Amino acid sequence: MKREAIILQKIIFIFISIITLSVIASCQRGAATLPADLATTTLPVATEKPTLTFTITSSPTITPAPTYTPTVTLTPTITPTPLPWARTVLNSGNARQLTLLTHWGYGSIQQEEKVGPDRILIKSTAGVYLFRESDKKMIAEYYGAIRFLGSPDKEKASIRFPDGSLLLIQLEDGNVIHSFPPLGDIPSYLSEKLDETQRADSLREALERTDLVFSPDSRFLACGYADFSIGVWNVETGELKAKLYSDLTGYSYPYQIMFIPDGTHLASMGGRLIYWSLENEKALWYINNAWGSLDIGLISPDFNVIGYSWYSASDNRYRIHLINSRDGSTIAKIGGVASQKPFSPDSKLFVTTLNGNINIDQVQPRYVRLRTLYTNLESAVAEFSEDGSKIIVNGGELVYSVPDFNLISEGSPSVKEDTPLPRNDSEEWLSLGFGWQPRGVIALPENQVYIWGGWNPIWRWNPLTRQMDWVSFSEGLLTAPVISSDGAKVAGCFMDRLEVWSFEKEAFTISTPCRKDSVLAFLPGTDILAIGRGEKITLFDILKGEKIQDFIFSDGYSVGWLDMSPGGKFFASGGSICGFGGCRGDIRLWQVDPPRGLSLIPEGSEKAVEDVVFTSDESEIIVAKGYVWLWNVMSGSQDGKLPLFGHKLAISPNDTLVAVSREGGEVSLVTMETRQIVGNIRITASDVIDLAFTPDGANLLILGNNGVLEVWGVQ
The missing domain is CATH 2.40.10 (Thrombin, subunit H)
Structure with missing residues (x-):
């Protein structure tokens, strides 16, 4: 045994030695020769960790996200002027008073259905919208709604909201016929350890999964609730016909509900198949471990037989339980x-x-x-x-x-085939403001705003005029396109070229190879486009189609992102690798003219960079890298950190406040003077895509992952 242990130790020593030599060899791989003015691009190792001077104080109370009120807006019109902008410049003293002024955006289409003669209902990430099919005119919008269901008679529809309430609407004009209040909430034993946000998320998830169904004659509407019950509403009178609840439901929501055509019974399924009497509001019988699909076609004409179907993976076939x-x-x-x-x-x-x-x-x-x-x-x-x-x-x-x-x-x-629905990302709906994959917000002088996103086409939407513009690139687009800081130009990367388009459809082509991992960025206020790939960043003159400068490095991660300073004097780059332990990454800083790399003293973290902003005078760079860190641009000195983790960043025009997005749609405002959190708000979306202050510093624009832009300010 002792001899075997010695042999094993030698084997382990040889194995570790081989790995060590391989790592050293890879670090000494050949690299392009650096120009003399780029000799400082390798980041030095900090000999001392800089002293942090901020003071952490208790965070102020979070301003909660506005609740969804089930209301309907009929025949929306263009936003009039003057707009509901705040005029009070945001500062550390009034940041606690931020309120939601308005919201814009229709979100990305998730469901589209023809529900009646010349009527289409659309569910997007922002709400539910009723359209006239013939001319695509919006009749009504139901902001915040999470589900819809058209009635069998093609005259009505039910709209569901995250609090469990329902609207019964007339498809002809979108008017509300009845409003049904929520009947059940998440049981206390399931929600007692949840905070307000977690509870709201759990309620929404439950309501999205429970079923909503009209009776075949359109006289009744049944829906599941978060307390595992089923409410049956009389569509004609608006009264509650039955509240079905039994301990037999266990902890399973009624994911499927089916009216029996006899008008006196109802079946539900959610792990158990339960057969209900509508007359005495009782469960008559149940079947355990019932998973599958209820189908009205599996009800016999005399109503004595009902059934459900399921797929059996054991013998690879469908089965029916009668x-x-x-x-x-x-x-x-x-x-x-x-x-x-x-x-x-x-x-x-x-x-x-x-x-x-x-x-x-x-x-x-x-x-x-x-x-x-x-x-x-x-x-x-x-x-x-x-x-x-x-x-x-x-x-x-x-x-x-x-x-x-x-x-x-x-x-x-003679088998009837289903008619396919129009594609959700078609230009037909895009032109009406339904932009898929929202990616950013641009705030310009005189309170001009763009929301932009997409891939091919890439789009921009002006919420003030409700005008949608888009550019469709050629086939073969390799990477996500980018937009200029003024929202005027977009660029895309192809195998053998770069394409640059204006929204007036003026096009430029730059002959240079691209890869699937290439990244692009416009230099603000110029006709210069940067492309990063591997260990090189190249600046191109768009108008001339010529290369201006290469920036090369020989260590670290391949370029995965580029961020420019507001005046175009500097830019930051970096890359990352993600695994089970999270993402690791780096950051580099570059000067455009004269072209050179600038050293940054490391902060001691291997976290990947999520966002970068520069101060207006370009003297400091603020980086979301786990914590939110600050560096002096020219000296590279590390200027401490803000007292919070962050994802997306924005800095006010006067450089006094930093907006930092956090988990769960929360945004914190931090004063640069004392490095303290002075305000917290929460948006209706579950996450933040982008942040921006208006140029006057009085409004904070927050784009959520539902595609809705919220405008916050002090009234």
């Missing part, structure tokens, strides 16, 4: 797929298909497999004729007689 609705007993579990008319008119026979073959079963008064009809079809859909005398396969491709099940005719298939 149940006696009177007592909950199992009739049969059948392998195969059913059509929308699987029952015979007398409710005694049931037809399914499996691998192109047709199975006929007797399900009442007792279960018997009657016949399997073998065919040469690859797939089949079988149903009974209206009078029950025939079984029709694929719309008439095969027709069998009943009850002897003989083949009586063959013909051509």
Whole structure:
């Protein structure tokens, strides 16, 4: 044993030595020769950690995100002037008084459905919107709504909000017919350890997952609630018909709800299938471990049989569970797929298909497999004729007689195909303000604002005029395009070139190779475009299509991001690698003229950079790198940090306040003078995409991941 231990130690020593030599060799790999004026690009190691001089004080109370009030805005019009801008410049003394002044944006489309004659409902990340299909005119908007459902009669729709309330609207004009209050909240035993934000998120998640369904005759509306109950509303009177709750539901939400066409019963599923009586508001029976899909087509004409289907991974086939609705007993579990008319008119026979073959079963008064009809079809859909005398396969491709099940005719298939919906990212909806993948906000003098985003096309939207502009690049775009600081130009990267477009459709091409990991950035106030790839950053003159300068380094991470100073004198770059332990990264600072690298004393953290801003005089750089760190640009000295972790940053025009986004849609305001948090607010979105102060310093613009831009100021 001792000898084996010595051998093992030697093997480990040799293995570690090989790894060490490999790392040293990789660090000494060949690199391009640095110009003399770039000799300082390698960051020196700090010999002493700089002294931090800020004082941490208790954070002020967070101004909560505004709650969603279920209201409807009919026929929106262009925002009039003067706009609801604040005029009081933000400072450390009034930062606690920030309030939400207004919000703009329709978000990205998540669901689109034709719900009535000439009517379309759209659900986006911002709310629900009712449109006239013929001319795409918006009839009404329901900001903050999270779900919608059109009625079977195509005359009404239900709109759901994050607090559990419902609106019943008229599709003709968008007017509210009834408003239904929330019936249930998250039980205290599930929410007692949650803070306000976590509780709101849990409630929203529960309401997004619970079902919402009209009865087949459109007279009733049923919906699930966060307390595991089901509310059934009378659509005509607006009154509550039934509140269904039982301990049988356990901790499972009613993810599926189905009215029984007899008008007196309802079925729900959420881990358990429960059969309810609407008359006495009681659960009649239940089945454990019921997972799958409720389907009104699996209800027999006499209502004595109901069923649900599920996919069985064990034998790679779909199965149907048929149940006696009177007592909950199992009739049969059948392998195969059913059509929308699987029952015979007398409710005694049931037809399914499996691998192109047709199975006929007797399900009442007792279960018997009657016949399997073998065919040469690859797939089949079988149903009974209206009078029950025939079984029709694929719309008439095969027709069998009943009850002897003989083949009586063959013909051509006539299977109705679903009509595909328009693409959500089509220019048709883009032109109306539904911009997918929002990526930033631009605040310009005279309170001009753009929200921008997308890939190809890349778009910008002016919320004041509601004008949407976009640029479509050529095919083969490799990386995410970028926009200039004034919102006038965009650039995209291709295999053999760069394309630069103005929103007036003026185009420039620069012949230079790109890669999928290349990054682009415009130098503010100039016609210069920077491209970073690998260990090199190159500046190009857009108008001339010529290279201006290379900036090269030989250690650290490949370029993954670029951020420019407001006057275009400096820019920062860096890269990162992410793994199970999080993301590690670095930062470099460069001077444009004369071109050279500037040293930054390391702060001692390997965290990846999430955002960078410069002060207006370009003397300091503020970096979200775990904590929010500060450096002097010219000396490279580390000037301490702000007392919080941050993601997105913005600095006020007078350099007195820094806005820092945090987790959960929270934004903190920190004074540069004392490095203290002087204000906290929370937006309605779950996360912040971008921040910006208006040029007068009186308004803070916050773009959330729902695509909505919120304007905050002191009234």
